[in-house]
Amino acid sequence: MVLAGRRRDPPPVWLMRQAGRYLPEYRAVRARVPDFLALCYTPELAVEVTLQPLRRFPLDAAILFSDILVVPHALGLDVRFVEGEGPRVRRLGPEDSLPVFDPDAFDRHLQPVYETVARLSEALRRRREALIGFAGAPWTLAAYLLEGGGSRDFARARELAWARPAFVEALVDRLTEAVTHFLVRQIEHGAEVVKLFDSWAGVLPEPLVRRLVLAPLGRIVEALRARRPEVPVILFPRGLSLLYPEALQLGAAAVALDTTVPPATMAAAAATAPTRTLQGNLDPALLVAGGAALAAEVRRIVRALDDLPHVFNLGHGILPHTPPEHVAHMLEVLRTAGGTADGA
């Protein structure tokens, strides 16, 4: 298995946001619920949309349909999705008390998510696809809470990280505890792999990245390895820039590359690092564009990562206006893009 460090040719593949708005069958299900969070909390529908891409495409994994903000929501914070605007969160400041992590209340809130995982595990039991669970990483969740929603640069969150380091670190610690618990519960309900999305790692400068991104990710990997050593952890520290190679030192099974990362550079770093498996990193905009450039780029990425265990994926989530036939084309190209003859 590739996440255990063995190469496969062609590489296994799944796609970030493979269950999503680019599929008409997803939009049909989404239209049946009042809002996005309701879809995450209705096991029957969440299972259905998770499995939809597997019916269309020869993918190697299903990823739980959910959202990273269910964790702050389960901690009692006010999280809403405003149509066309993205998430809104009640802003948290140093004048507020930290959210309380009560495992029982947290699990009660997230019971529908756990049930979704369990149903998916059952549905995939006799199939070859892996079931991937996930959570938002502590810094990314903290960034939404400190900012009060999404942002281009999370300037307010960064200001607080500098001005009130004890408060922000306590918040990140609290979220680290909740995220670790959440991932363990997903594993207990049948997740075979878990992924941490640090979508906003890239807004922080070096000293804050070390404290608020790399350190908490390392602690979660360590805690999961202690409790569930058989379950591979994938880290996605998006935007880590020149510090990306340091994510290979945290003991995870794999590191996912964002679109900006030259795969060959990371392959060179991974050759001698604790983490050798890389995931990524096609530009989702190219999946919209399609055509000969798409085929050439799939082959370039596969060749650049050819010496290492590689899970093919995008460098960011599928864009909503992606033509599904481009996904099929990409998978067909990938099937014959294998580089070496040994087929190990």
Add this chain to the structure above:
Amino acid sequence: MVLAGRRRDPPPVWLMRQAGRYLPEYRAVRARVPDFLALCYTPELAVEVTLQPLRRFPLDAAILFSDILVVPHALGLDVRFVEGEGPRVRRLGPEDSLPVFDPDAFDRHLQPVYETVARLSEALRRRREALIGFAGAPWTLAAYLLEGGGSRDFARARELAWARPAFVEALVDRLTEAVTHFLVRQIEHGAEVVKLFDSWAGVLPEPLVRRLVLAPLGRIVEALRARRPEVPVILFPRGLSLLYPEALQLGAAAVALDTTVPPATMAAAAATAPTRTLQGNLDPALLVAGGAALAAEVRRIVRALDDLPHVFNLGHGILPHTPPEHVAHMLEVLRTAGGTADGA
């Protein structure tokens, strides 16, 4: 002089967007004109706001007050600034003809900018501050045109860059021609240094970065060196991620580092590169936060870049709600932050 490759201790300093909304005297001038572009095109006022920060702070350079979008505007494209929303540009697609670069019409449009540069040059003639001119880099200008304005990820611009490479490269070539001309004209009117802002270099994956960011920047540096070898060029390829060290190979006098770049990593790369002078890279959010963390971070950056010629600056523009007294504090810390004893 540091931009000619000699160290100075403490390093010289200026700040991106040092003339701007965080200064009450700027807001007073801004209130006298109907919109942002009018301020750029009124020499008397543009000179005034350019010089304002020099009256308050001991800075080593003045940077022309203008906007990167004056270049597409001068090419006849519809550019507007919507209050609180940022720039709007009429979207350019492959069905459109390329903007025409007519140097005479272009210069007529930009005459007020040239006059601003000339007046600034005169005002600074007997002073020690350098006068910096600038332009948006071709890809960043193309990104605004292809997207129709600002964007978090410039997905549409990237899609076109993949789907219609000939069209996008022709557009970037056209902008390269206009930008080179614009910078030469600024130099002729008195700019002593020029800077290229590639603010959206970081939205592109490796193959597109090479074609649309690194190649055009290299061509502009080469053209300016051929025509004005005495004028240092600073490149700011924001978001270049693991490819940042490649910007040191383009023959520029200096490379500016964004907030995500660990200065020590770039110092190691610059030690043996054609470009040895680095600029940057304090987090503007820390200038808002102020206090002990600000002082510590100024010292950390200065130490990390201590072996090389270094121009202290931010890693991105000053935020509008920055307290001016924090700028004064930062400059005071910087004055005593020098690392080595030789003071070369």
